[in-house]
Amino acid sequence: MSDLAARLRALRKQAGIRESGPSPTGSAPARSRSAADASSGPSGQTARREPTLPAKAPRPGIDLAALRRMAGVRERVSQPRAPLRSYTRDVPGDELSPGLRLLEQRFASSEPPAEFDLTFARLATARREHLLHFDTETTGLAGGTGTRAFMIGAADWHDGALRVRQLYITTMAAETAMLKAFSEWIDPHTVLVSYNGKSYDAPLLATRYRLARLANPLSGLTHVDLLHPMRRRYRQDWENCKMQTAERRLLRIVREDDLPGSEAPRAWLSYLRGGASTDLVRVADHNLQDVRSLSGLLIEAHGWAEKDALAASLADYKK
DNA sequence: GGTCATGCCAATTGTAATTA
DNA sequence: TAATTACAATTGGCATGACC
Numbered sequence: 001m002s003d004l005a006a007r008l009r010a011l012r013k014q015a016g017i018r019e020s021g022p023s024p025t026g027s028a029p030a031r032s033r034s035a036a037d038a039s040s041g042p043s044g045q046t047a048r049r050e051p052t053l054p055a056k057a058p059r060p061g062i063d064l065a066a067l068r069r070m071a072g073v074r075e076r077v078s079q080p081r082a083p084l085r086s087y088t089r090d091v092p093g094d095e096l097s098p099g100l101r102l103l104e105q106r107f108a109s110s111e112p113p114a115e116f117d118l119t120f121a122r123l124a125t126a127r128r129e130h131l132l133h134f135d136t137e138t139t140g141l142a143g144g145t146g147t148r149a150f151m152i153g154a155a156d157w158h159d160g161a162l163r164v165r166q167l168y169i170t171t172m173a174a175e176t177a178m179l180k181a182f183s184e185w186i187d188p189h190t191v192l193v194s195y196n197g198k199s200y201d202a203p204l205l206a207t208r209y210r211l212a213r214l215a216n217p218l219s220g221l222t223h224v225d226l227l228h229p230m231r232r233r234y235r236q237d238w239e240n241c242k243m244q245t246a247e248r249r250l251l252r253i254v255r256e257d258d259l260p261g262s263e264a265p266r267a268w269l270s271y272l273r274g275g276a277s278t279d280l281v282r283v284a285d286h287n288l289q290d291v292r293s294l295s296g297l298l299i300e301a302h303g304w305a306e307k308d309a310l311a312a313s314l315a316d317y318k319k
Numbered sequence: 320g321g322t323c324a325t326g327c328c329a330a331t332t333g334t335a336a337t338t339a
Numbered sequence: 340t341a342a343t344t345a346c347a348a349t350t351g352g353c354a355t356g357a358c359c
Contacts, residue, residue: 138358138359139359140320140321140359141321195357195358196357198324199324199356199358200321200323203322203323227324227325227356227357228325228326231325231355231356231357232325243357262359265359
């Protein structure tokens with residue numbers, strides 16, 4: 001009998017567990033094995049510690065494995081998780097109402113044009129203070145009633161700086177409050193700016209407003225979708241016209257440690273189920289960068305008409 | 320994987336110019 | 340004046356690519 005076995009027996013005795021022979025089914029040892037796998041690395045050292053509730057001592061003489069079989073409950077399979085030091089449920093921002101949070105940041109910038117030329121998007125012009133760059137993070141791509149937005153980021157020019165506001169929800173029930181809060185940022189003069197928002201974000205929000213029995217504030221507004229002008233202009237030159245390609249090529253922005261958009265649904269749902277907030281915070285960072293880049297790309301596109309006119313006059317001069 | 324704006328191409332339609 | 344031709348504009352179908 002090893003020293004470890006003796007100590008284990010002493011602990012069992014201390015917890016009030018009656019000594020018994022090996023389990024006839026073999027499932028109890030299997031559980032012991034999986035528990036060992038979850039907590040030990042190849043060298044036998046503890047790989048991670050999880051926050052645990054006080055363990056309830058099984059009542060003496062009760063075969064838990066047999067009870068599980070009777071109830072049809074499966075053994076828990078341990079899943080690899082992030083180490084404890086990154087485990088936090090803290091979320092940033094101010095709580096506006098239960099489950100609804102607001103993040104607000106301001107970014108100094110060189111003076112943007114007072115009047116934006118939107119001919120690149122086959123539109124007229126828009127005043128700077130009417131622009132609202134927006135982007136949503138959602139629970140998937142499928143569309144329809146099953147997909148909801150859990151985060152709405154919006155950037156506008158305010159007091160000489162780019163103001164970025166992000167609404168996000170930490171409970172399903174807070175969605176209506178988020179939609180109402182977003183409505184308050186919009187008025188009939190608002191000009192929406194997005195990337196593929198005409199096909200994705202706007203229809204999705206329209207569905208969510210309809211389901212919440214709220215008026216859709218986006219309905220009837222001028223909407224500048226930057227995807228299509230970018231495609232028209234650069235499809236021959238770039239490998240693709242994704243937003244991150246546009247910001248890399250035009251704004252010289254290369255994202256580091258960016259959470260891919262496809263990971264956003266998992267990050268939010270994982271938080272909802274009691275997981276860490278680490279990836280949810282990364283989703284917020286991703287969304288923040290998206291709306292900031294939208295403003296940069298719009299300024300870039302605003303200059304195209306002038307650039308093209310200059311290029312044309314130079315070409316004429318050379319003739 | 321669903322949706323939708325856009326681009327591309329071909330077919331169709333409308334209009335103006337030309338000819339017998 | 341009617342028939343023919345050429346060109347422009349419109350329409351419809353299909354493919355593409357971007358969003359999370």
